[in-house]
Amino acid sequence: MANYLPVALADSARSWLHVLPRGTIGSWAELHEHLIANFQGTFEWPGTQFDLYNIIQKPGESLQDYIRRFSKQRNKISDITDDVIIAAFTEGVRHELLVGKFGRKPPRTVKQMIEKAKKYAKAEDAVTASKQSGGTWKPKKDAPATGGSGSTNHKDRKLLDPVVRNVKLRRSLIDGGSGLNILFAKTLDDTQIPRTELKPSSAPFHGVILRLSSPLGQITLPVTFGTRENFRTENICFEVADFETAYHAILGRPALAKFMVVPHYTYMMMKMPGPRGVISLRSDIKQAVTCDKESCEMAQTREITLAREEIRLAASAATEGEVPAPKISKSGESDAKTKKIPLDPSDPTKTAVIGAELDCK
Template sequence: MDNGSSLNILYIDTLDAMRLPRLELRPTGSPFHGVIPGAHAYPLGQIDLPVTFGSRANFRSEVLTFKVVDFLGSYHAILGRPCYMRFMAIPNYTYLKLKMSGPNDIITVSSAFSHAFTCDREHFELASVVVNSSELLRLGESSAPAAPDCNQPTSSSAFRPLEETKTVGINPTNPTKIVRIGTQLPAK
């Protein structure tokens, strides 16, 4: 469950384990961000798959679109906001529960804290390996802009206001807490 993710992700190893042919992937040209630090991630494609929650007596099935990625992950898939919207599900991360309405009653998907801890530890170890890899360093150098050197003085044109400003103190007990306000602002 990842309430912060704006897409559903399926790892290529999971697709292969499901014995689904890669020819079923539809092309997608849009990259996404936040998975590989400092770089864009390009999916191999996307695929629509049926997803079912519940038991035989009370279940819901919906077809979800997954972006298929070709990099290591400690999970089989990541269910993001599109999944929750389609199922109208509510995740509760404190209790490790996912709840949604079913045809006969509320469907509750649960996990054990020990299992969640094991998954988090595996994910952390995998992320540490990826972050420390030389491949990521090379990728970061080629795609990320160089950070400015804090010891170098900035040019005289950097961060210059377009108009005159007035300095106003915002804390009478601490004169270093100030804010600059433009003097040409409209009265409104």
């Protein structure tokens, strides 16, 4: 059996055996002793919880790299509780937003902690990718300057085509200045979503049309961005508005925050973290300008209509409240049956007009 020992060993162990002086090993016990003495220094001992506490996020290290390094050390520890793992992770991480999130709502399990950390890591990667891509852009020589008179800067007119409950809405306005997500009633009907799904809403809004408007209700719908290979879906709460615009829907800050969107105004793009990397969405500038012009025309028409309606109502109210004046005859006397009575016998000019049918008393 000893003759097969060199065949059973590999790499460094076989080299070690070949360089041993002849007569060093005389029994299996001596082989065991020499083998342990030589290789025990190269053995990787199981980790402890103290090794996990030593995993600290380095300056400049991405959150994704820290999660990977922490998980690798965690897998080397056989007996450790979730509480210790969570404590070690929160002690070593240096991502301010994630630390704040854990401070407000501590994770209960390691699974919850890692899932939340990965979401923040994807958002961080999206921001990094956006900064890297933004540094290489240079304007064309014949491109007009942004801002000022005659500017063609349409950075606030991003138009995308998300899928809302399996229907692609090609005219969805992305408005980072809006505090609401708005779905228009016509879009709701066109997508054959029953209005019975609406929930009551008592939050009026303004700024979309001239007057204060109250929504028909609220509805929560799945909204999807991306491609078949890499997409992301979130449930978005919409206020359903009962008036027409050039858009199918308006996605405001609540939706952008839920998707963890990073806007890139130079390229008219948005980026968000996806399950298979960063999702990049590009706006159709021509379509955005077309929709913007249509919206201006519709707003102008609506303003004229409202002004005419106000004039009509004012004229109608004035007509209803007007008291018709008595008709005066050519002789200057009223057609009504009246008579003059003297007030001062010494001054005939001082008279009063009373009804002719009144009693003299």
